Amino acid sequence: MSVVPFKPKGGGGEPPHIDNESYLMLVDTLIGFLKLCAEPDYPISPEHRAQLRTMRDLTVQLERLAERFTPPKGAA
Numbered sequence: 001m002s003v004v005p006f007k008p009k010g011g012g013g014e015p016p017h018i019d020n021e022s023y024l025m026l027v028d029t030l031i032g033f034l035k036l037c038a039e040p041d042y043p044i045s046p047e048h049r050a051q052l053r054t055m056r057d058l059t060v061q062l063e064r065l066a067e068r069f070t071p072p073k074g075a076a
Contacts, residue, residue: 018069033059
């Protein structure tokens with residue numbers, strides 16, 4: 001797996017991209033988080049509710065990252 005450096009704020013050169021294998025790992029991780037964040041049918045403790053909120057925040061970050069690299073491009 002290659003790592004390609006880029007300048008995040010329009011510094012020219014190659015736009016950010018991800019290879020297919022890394023993209024699949026990202027999407028699999030996102031799906032796993034979505035499954036973990038599913039609200040259970042039974043009452044949960046306040047601590048568990050806080051953990052779910054944290055996981056949902058991470059899921060939103062993963063979704064934004066996946067959108068940034070969709071569709072995936074091969075490493076340069």
